[in-house]
Amino acid sequence: MSSSTFAKKTKIAAILAAAICFAPAQLHADMATLASWNDGPAKTAITEFVEKVTKEGGPDYVAPDERIAVFDNDGTLWAEQPMYVQLAFALDRVKALSNQHPEWKDKQPFKAVLENDIQALANSGEKGLMELLMATHAGMSTEDFEKIATDWIETARHPKTGKPYTEMVYQPMLELLTYLRDNGFKTFIVSGGGIEFMRPWTEGIYGIPPEQVVGSSIKTKYEVKDGKPTLMRLPEIDLVDDKAGKPVGINSHIGHRPIAAFGNSDGDFQMLEWTTTGNGARFGLLVHHDDAEREWAYDRKSHFGKLDKGLDEGPKRGWIINSMKSDWKCIFPYACEQAAADK
Amino acid sequence: MSSSTFAKKTKIAAILAAAICFAPAQLHADMATLASWNDGPAKTAITEFVEKVTKEGGPDYVAPDERIAVFDNDGTLWAEQPMYVQLAFALDRVKALSNQHPEWKDKQPFKAVLENDIQALANSGEKGLMELLMATHAGMSTEDFEKIATDWIETARHPKTGKPYTEMVYQPMLELLTYLRDNGFKTFIVSGGGIEFMRPWTEGIYGIPPEQVVGSSIKTKYEVKDGKPTLMRLPEIDLVDDKAGKPVGINSHIGHRPIAAFGNSDGDFQMLEWTTTGNGARFGLLVHHDDAEREWAYDRKSHFGKLDKGLDEGPKRGWIINSMKSDWKCIFPYACEQAAADK
Structure with a gap:
């Protein structure tokens, strides 16, 4: 091979290499990855936000280090009915x-x-x-x-569906987590649930590693028992990561103010408030459980996941009220698969 | 172009792409990146450990998700004399x-x-x-x-050298942080210092983002003042991230047991103990301040950074006692640059 041919081939290879290296992110960043979202206000708001904060040189550009997105878990990423x-x-x-x-x-x-x-x-x-x-x-x-x-x-199995709880997750939210990560976001769970109850399975289900899980916690004590170092769980509350505790947990564990927050209940109000009142482009979304047929319908009077203040004040603050009924094509992965198979 | 030629070129391009995609990690993983480390027991122990835990299919292989390395800050990554x-x-x-x-x-x-x-x-x-x-x-x-x-x-300036404190960091440790990250490790600071005191500058100096900084903390309270959401810092201790508090902080913030820990004082003893008594390949290193000429010489009687138990028990536990005098070619970045310029 002549040296100029080699140079040309090397250049082509480099271009192809660059294309291939970046291909996964580009493919996933496509709107098509939000496949279970209906075209509508929620999907549009999400993609417009992501496009503007990732547009280099644009007025709303946010550097990848600051692209922090926080997600409540119960009722936001998986079902919280008939009980947590x-x-x-x-x-x-x-x-x-x-x-x-x-x-x-x-x-x-x-x-x-x-x-x-x-x-x-x-x-x-x-x-x-x-x-x-x-x-x-x-x-x-x-x-x-x-x-x-x-x-x-x-x-364990869900009392209504008989499915493992880890299958009672929301397919559109799984797609959203992937879409955000493909666009350089770091995704965190910020849940009222126990941090150590969630960590064993969040990576497998949501792609969120233990160090990106914030939750309620009890105190632990380090001790060496019979020569074996151990962290003992004490019957003493450390953090209640709910309501005004969520910004506290975010600050303690993440140390940045997020630019996007996703919740579903009034327990998430302060998390969305803290997130969306920062400088620059911000995003808040509340999942509204209004689909009794495919999931559950509940809001103001619910024992688990009461959404009252969020429905009243959220829209005034520019938060998206995401209707499970109209914004999502399907809800649980098994239902989405079934719908695809039926086509 | 015939389809078979295209297929062949595509295959070549894919191989080249793979090579190019992985090239940065391979280049950096080279021993040469620990340029300020003398060839000797500390450097050898580090590179042997990293090689065995990253060798796919090897008996000591550790998946990237579990490659967690924790670093004390004062006296381990930067100088702690004449005071913290x-x-x-x-x-x-x-x-x-x-x-x-x-x-x-x-x-x-x-x-x-x-x-x-x-x-x-x-x-x-x-x-x-x-x-x-x-x-x-x-x-x-x-x-x-x-x-x-x-x-x-x-x-602020260091009272002895007149340099900014952020230049009083250890060049060999900066190289070590990079070397570990290039080998798929996630690097965390776990310091007795204040978490919010460190977070503003750890990313710029060490490449460690705020969410990977664990430290001592005081409580905060979320409140809305004149319509503005605020986290107020309260005069109340939350966590003393020192001694037996370090494994507690690690568990709370990271949620994995690290596989490698780096410290310099007895305040790091439990962190190294917790890290090195887990299953599989583990690594512990204590920086020994024994270089009065280029830094400071102190150990058993020091007010800041006392190293007593670590010197006695560390070697029995397989921990590396890293001599600043003999294991490091140069210490501060400005000194390393000067040494390079003098050559």
């Missing part, structure tokens, strides 16, 4: 541990759980809930808890 | 704020600071230090504090 998944976990754990605790038969709120007495459980209020959480989430090492949570999530 | 940089910041802040606090003239430990009375300051002990920290680090918004810290670090 973590509460189902706690109730199952009470049942599993009950033979080590004969006293629970006569002691509320444990008695209510063992007798499936929902009314008595509700009557035990926040104090009762906290007792359940501490009895099931504390008193073991972080490694033991991780194993307990992992084993449970692999075998 | 953050303490210098606190003392400067007391002086800057003193005309708003006429009462400090007669009140310890503030009086000691204003009179440069080191002995009285030392006598005020941990309680005095905490008072200084709270008076200078709390009571403002996170955004105001970020500006204060950023302004200070840009103008």
Whole structure:
């Protein structure tokens, strides 16, 4: 091969290499990747926002380091009805541990759980809930808890659909996470749920690694037991990552103010407020559960995922109210697959 | 072009593309990137560890997701003599704020600071230090504090060298951070220093973004003041990220057990212990300050960065004691540049 031919081929190869190196991002950044989103105001708002913050030289350009997007989990990335998944976990754990605790038969709120007495459980209020959480989430090492949570999530099934909880995630949101990451965003979960309950499975399901999960937490203590270093989970609240606790958790764990926030309930109000009142282009979206047929319909009066203030004030603040019914073509991955197969 | 020629060219282009895509990592992974490290036991231990955990199919292979490396900051990445940089910041802040606090003239430990009375300051002990920290680090918004810290670090100078503190970093450690990242590691700071004191400059100096900085913290509170959302810094300790607090901070912020840890004092003992007692290949290194000529020489009796237990027990645990004198060709970037220019 003559040297000029070689030079030419090398140049072609370099161009092709560049094209191939960048191809995945370009392909995914296409609107087509939001395949389960109907053309409509929510999808348009998302893609317009992403296009403007990624347009180099444009007035709204945001450098990749600052492209931080935060997502609530329960009701935003996966279903939270008929109850929070973590509460189902706690109730199952009470049942599993009950033979080590004969006293629970006569002691509320444990008695209510063992007798499936929902009314008595509700009557035990926040104090009762906290007792359940501490009895099931504390008193073991972080490694033991991780194993307990992992084993449970692999075998537990949603009471209505019979599917694993990890299949009760929203396909349009999975596509959105990928779309944002393909556009240089770093995606975080910021959930009222327990940080160590979520971390074992967020990477596999959402592509979000443990270090990008922010959640409620209890304190831990480092100690060396029989020569083995251990982090013990203490029955003491560290952070309640909900409402005004969400900006606190974001600041502690992320250290940037996000430019985009996605939630579904009034527990996410302050997270969206903190995100969207920063300088420059900002984005807030609330998933509105208005699809009783394909998921659940609830908002102002719901026990889990109450959306009241967000519906009233969100639109005035420029937040997108995302209708599950009209903005999403399909909801759960298995339903989206079925719809595709039926075509 | 015939289709078979096209296919062949496409294949060649793909191979070249793959080679070019991966070239940067391969080039940097070369030993030559640890240019300021002398050939010797520390450098050999580092490169052997990195080679074995990145060797796909090898017995010690670690997937990139789990390649977490944690670094102490004071005395490990930058100089901590004659005092912690953050303490210098606190003392400067007391002086800057003193005309708003006429009462400090007669009140310890503030009086000691204003009179440069080191002995009285030392006598005020941990309680005095905490008072200084709270008076200078709390009571403002996170955004105001970020500006204060950023302004200070840009103008403050090291009392011995007259250099900006951000130039008092260790060139061999900068190379090590790059080398690890080029080999798929995610690098974190885990420091006893304040998380919000470090975050404004860690990305520029070390290439470590805010979300990968773990440090001591005070509590914050979210509130909306005159319609403006704010995170206020409260005079209340959240986490002391030192000694047994380091594994706690690692678990809270990172959620993985690291596979490599780098420190320099007994405040890092538990971090190295937690890291190196996990399953599979692990690595621990303690920077030993034994170079009075080019930096400082101190260990067992030092006020800042005392290294006692680490020197006794570290080698038994397989930790590398890194001699600044013999393992590093040069220490500060300006000295390394000068040495290169002199050649």
